[in-house]
Amino acid sequence: MERKLILEDGTVFHGKAFGSPVGKVGEVVFNTGMTGYQETLSDPSYCGQIVTMTYPLIGNYGINRDDFETINPSIFGFVVKEACDTPSNFRSDESLDEFLIANDIPGISDIDTRKLTKILRKHGTMRGILTDAGEGEEGALQKIENTPLLTNQVERVSTVKPYVAPGRGFRIVLVDFGMKHGILRELSKRNCHVTVVPHDYDAQQILRLKPDGIMLTNGPGNPKSVPQAIEMISEVIETVPLFGICLGHQLLALACGADTSKLKFGHRGSNHPVYDFDTKRTYLTSQNHGYAVTESSIKDTDLELTQVALNDKTVEGVRHKKYAAFSVQYHPESSPGPDDTNYLFDQFLQNVRAHKVSKQEVL
Numbered sequence: 001m002e003r004k005l006i007l008e009d010g011t012v013f014h015g016k017a018f019g020s021p022v023g024k025v026g027e028v029v030f031n032t033g034m035t036g037y038q039e040t041l042s043d044p045s046y047c048g049q050i051v052t053m054t055y056p057l058i059g060n061y062g063i064n065r066d067d068f069e070t071i072n073p074s075i076f077g078f079v080v081k082e083a084c085d086t087p088s089n090f091r092s093d094e095s096l097d098e099f100l101i102a103n104d105i106p107g108i109s110d111i112d113t114r115k116l117t118k119i120l121r122k123h124g125t126m127r128g129i130l131t132d133a134g135e136g137e138e139g140a141l142q143k144i145e146n147t148p149l150l151t152n153q154v155e156r157v158s159t160v161k162p163y164v165a166p167g168r169g170f171r172i173v174l175v176d177f178g179m180k181h182g183i184l185r186e187l188s189k190r191n192c193h194v195t196v197v198p199h200d201y202d203a204q205q206i207l208r209l210k211p212d213g214i215m216l217t218n219g220p221g222n223p224k225s226v227p228q229a230i231e232m233i234s235e236v237i238e239t240v241p242l243f244g245i246c247l248g249h250q251l252l253a254l255a256c257g258a259d260t261s262k263l264k265f266g267h268r269g270s271n272h273p274v275y276d277f278d279t280k281r282t283y284l285t286s287q288n289h290g291y292a293v294t295e296s297s298i299k300d301t302d303l304e305l306t307q308v309a310l311n312d313k314t315v316e317g318v319r320h321k322k323y324a325a326f327s328v329q330y331h332p333e334s335s336p337g338p339d340d341t342n343y344l345f346d347q348f349l350q351n352v353r354a355h356k357v358s359k360q361e362v363l
C-alpha cells in the first residue's frame with residue numbers, strides 16, 4: 001500500500017504504508033540516533049510529533065519487552081527510509097510493523113529521509129500529515145491548517161494518580177510530566193523510595209509527602225504550557241533539593257525567572273556533545289528537545305550556566321546559586337546511548353544527603 005507524507009509547506013513525499021492505517025497530523029521532526037528506535041517510539045516527550053529517523057535501516061533488531069520508556073506510546077507517526085520486517089535479535093518479540101499496528105501509530109517507509117531532514121534543517125520543524133496515497137493535496141493541506149499543534153500534551157501523558165516504587169533509601173518525589181521509565185529505573189537502582197505524582201500536584205501536596213528530594217521529569221511540548229508546575233517549583237525550591245531533566249530543566253529555569261524559546265529544528269539523537277564547565281570535559285549525551293533555555297535570560301536570575309551544547313552553544317545545564325537545585329537539558333538516564341552523564345543521579349543524591357545532614361536528619 002502506498003502512503004504520503006505532506007508537509008505544511010506543500011512538499012509531498014510518496015512512500016509505502018506500514019504500521020497503523022490511521023491518518024495523522026503532527027509536528028514533523030528528525031532523530032539522528034543510529035539505534036534506539038524502540039525507546040524513541042515509546043518516549044512520551046514525542047507526543048504530538050511525527051518522527052523521522054535519519055539512520056536508513058530501522059526495525060532490524062525488532063521490538064522487545066524490556067526497552068520501553070513507557071507502555072503507552074504517544075508518538076503520532078514514524079518515518080523511515082527502510083523498514084525491516086524480518087527482525088533478527090534474540091530479544092525481539094515482535095516486528096516494528098506489528099508494534100505500530102497494535103499501538104495505532106502510522107508509519108511511512110521508502111521515502112528520501114535525507115531530503116526531508118534537509119528541508120527541516122533549512123526551514124525548521126513544521127506540521128505534516130501522514131495520509132493515504134489517494135488523498136488530494138489540497139484537502140490534506142487543509143487538514144494540516146485545521147489542526148494546530150497540541151498544547152496539552154503533558155496532561156495527556158502524565159499519570160493521573162500518584163503511585164509508589166518502594167525502596168529503603170532516600171524518599172524522592174518524581175513529578176511526572178511524561179516520565180521515561182529510565183528515570184525511575186535510575187532512582188530505583190540507587191534504592192530510592194520513589195513516589196511518582198501527577199504533573200499538576202501543587203507544592204503543598206508534594207511537601208506533605210516529606211520528600212528528601214524532588215525530581216522533575218522530561219515531557220512533551222512547550223514548557224510554558226505547564227504554568228502550574230512552574231509555580232510549584234518556585235514554591236519548593238528553597239526547601240528540598242531538586243533535579244530536573246529536559247522539560248523538568250526548562251520548568252526549573254522558568255521558575256527561577258529565566259526564559260525558554262523554540263529552537264529551529266531541535267536536538268534529537270544520541271550523540272550530542274555537551275561541555276561541562278566544572279569538569280572541563282565534554283560528554284556525549286542523548287537528547288530529544290525542541291525548546292531550550294535562552295542563555296541571555298539566565299544572567300538576571302540566581303541560576304548559573306553549568307553546561308553548553310558544542311554543536312550550537314545552546315544551554316544544556318543550569319544550577320541554582322543558593323539552593324540545591326540543578327538541571328540538564330539532555331537525558332542522563334539515556335538508554336540506549338552514552339551513559340557518560342549517569343553520575344548526575346549520584347550528584348543529586350549527594351545533594352539530598354548533604355541537605356539531610358544540614359537538617360541533622362542523617363540516615
Ligand SMILES: NC(=O)CC[C@H](N)C(=O)O
Pocket residue numbers: 045217218219220221222223245246247248288289290291292
Ligand atoms: N524530552 C523532553 O523533555 C523535551 C522537552 C520539551 N518538550 C522540548 O521539546 O523541548
